[in-house]
Amino acid sequence: MVVVLASQTAGTPLQLPVRHADGVRAGRGRRLISHSTSAGTAKGTIIAGGLAALLDDIAALAKLAAASIDDVGAAAGRASTKALGVVIDDAAVTPRYVGGITPARELPIIWKITKGSLRNKLVFILPAVMLLSVFAPWALTPLLMIGGTYLCFEGAEKIWEFVTGKHHAEAPPAVERGPDQEKTLVGGAVRTDFILSAEIMVIALNEVSAESIWLRLGALIVVALLITALVYGVVALIVKLDDIGLALAGRENGASRRFGALLVGAMPKVMTVLSVVGTIAMVWVGGHILLNGIADLGWAWPHDVVHHMEQAVAGFMPFWPGFFAWLTNTFFSAILGFIVGSIVTGIIHLIPKRPR
Structure with a gap:
C-alpha cells in the first residue's frame, strides 16, 4: 500500500510505502512486474526483428523468382528463335492433315493433334532430353547434327522436287478415305509432330545447355507450351480463314463481300508462301546446326571462314551491319544445308524401295 502526500514546497506528490503484513510480497511483486515487462519488451523486439528478417527474405526470394522468370523467358526466347525453321515447317505441314x-x-x-503434340513434348521428349543433358551431355551435339541433317534432307528434297517437277503422291482427302480414318489421320499427324517436336526440343536444349538444371527445365517447358500454342493456333487460323472468307463473301455489304473473296483467293497463296519459307528455313537452320556442330567436334575452319565473312560484310556495310552479318551467316548456312541435304537425298533415292 502506498500513501501519497502532497508536498507544499515542491508541488509534487510524495509516495511513501506503508509497511503491512504483505509488504515483502508487494515489493517482490513490483520487481517481478518490472522484470516481466522488460522480458516482454525484449521478446516483442525479437519477434519484430524476426518478422522484419522474414519479410526481407520473402522480398529477396521474390526478386530472385522474378529474375529466374526473366532468365527462363530469355532462355526460352533464344531457344524458340533457333527452332524457327522447324516451327514454320510444322505450321506449313499440319493443315494438310485436315484436307477434305x-x-x-x-x-x-x-x-x-495439339494435345498429342503437347504429350510428345512434355511426357516423352522433355524427360529424355533432360536426362541426356545431365548424364550424357557429350551426345547432345551429335544428336543435334543428326536432326540438322534431317532438316537439310527435308528442305533439299522439297527444292529438288520443285526443280524436277517430281512430287510425292498425295493421299486422297479424308472424306474419300471414309469416316473411320479420323483416328488414323490424327495418329499420323502426331507421329510426324513427334519428329519435329524432338528437333525443336533438342535445338532448344542446346541453346540453354550452360544454364542450371532448373532453368533448363523451365525454359524447355515454356518452349514446349509456347511453340505448340503458336503452331497450332496459326494452323487453326489458317484452316478457318477460308470459312471466314466464305461467310463474309455471303454478306450483303459490298466491302465485306470483297474482303471475304480476297481471303478465299489468298489462302492458296498463303499456304504456298508458308511452304517456301518453311523449306528455306529448314535448309538454313539445318546448315547452321551442322556448321556449329562440326566446329564443336574439332573441325572449325568452315565456321571460321563464315565468321570472317560476317565480319567483312559488317565492316563494309554503312548501315545495319548486324543484320547483314546475320544475313551472311544465313546465306552460307543455307548453302551448306542444301549441299548436305542434296547428298542425303541422292543416297535415299538410290536405295531400292521394297515392293509393297
Missing part, C-alpha cells in the same frame, strides 16, 4: 475434312470437324481434329 468437314468444317465442323476441323477444329476438334486440330485440338486432338
Whole structure:
C-alpha cells in the first residue's frame, strides 16, 4: 500500500510505502512486474526483428523468382528463335492433315493433334532430353547434327522436287478415305509432330545447355507450351480463314463481300508462301546446326571462314551491319544445308524401295 502526500514546497506528490503484513510480497511483486515487462519488451523486439528478417527474405526470394522468370523467358526466347525453321515447317505441314475434312470437324481434329503434340513434348521428349543433358551431355551435339541433317534432307528434297517437277503422291482427302480414318489421320499427324517436336526440343536444349538444371527445365517447358500454342493456333487460323472468307463473301455489304473473296483467293497463296519459307528455313537452320556442330567436334575452319565473312560484310556495310552479318551467316548456312541435304537425298533415292 502506498500513501501519497502532497508536498507544499515542491508541488509534487510524495509516495511513501506503508509497511503491512504483505509488504515483502508487494515489493517482490513490483520487481517481478518490472522484470516481466522488460522480458516482454525484449521478446516483442525479437519477434519484430524476426518478422522484419522474414519479410526481407520473402522480398529477396521474390526478386530472385522474378529474375529466374526473366532468365527462363530469355532462355526460352533464344531457344524458340533457333527452332524457327522447324516451327514454320510444322505450321506449313499440319493443315494438310485436315484436307477434305468437314468444317465442323476441323477444329476438334486440330485440338486432338495439339494435345498429342503437347504429350510428345512434355511426357516423352522433355524427360529424355533432360536426362541426356545431365548424364550424357557429350551426345547432345551429335544428336543435334543428326536432326540438322534431317532438316537439310527435308528442305533439299522439297527444292529438288520443285526443280524436277517430281512430287510425292498425295493421299486422297479424308472424306474419300471414309469416316473411320479420323483416328488414323490424327495418329499420323502426331507421329510426324513427334519428329519435329524432338528437333525443336533438342535445338532448344542446346541453346540453354550452360544454364542450371532448373532453368533448363523451365525454359524447355515454356518452349514446349509456347511453340505448340503458336503452331497450332496459326494452323487453326489458317484452316478457318477460308470459312471466314466464305461467310463474309455471303454478306450483303459490298466491302465485306470483297474482303471475304480476297481471303478465299489468298489462302492458296498463303499456304504456298508458308511452304517456301518453311523449306528455306529448314535448309538454313539445318546448315547452321551442322556448321556449329562440326566446329564443336574439332573441325572449325568452315565456321571460321563464315565468321570472317560476317565480319567483312559488317565492316563494309554503312548501315545495319548486324543484320547483314546475320544475313551472311544465313546465306552460307543455307548453302551448306542444301549441299548436305542434296547428298542425303541422292543416297535415299538410290536405295531400292521394297515392293509393297
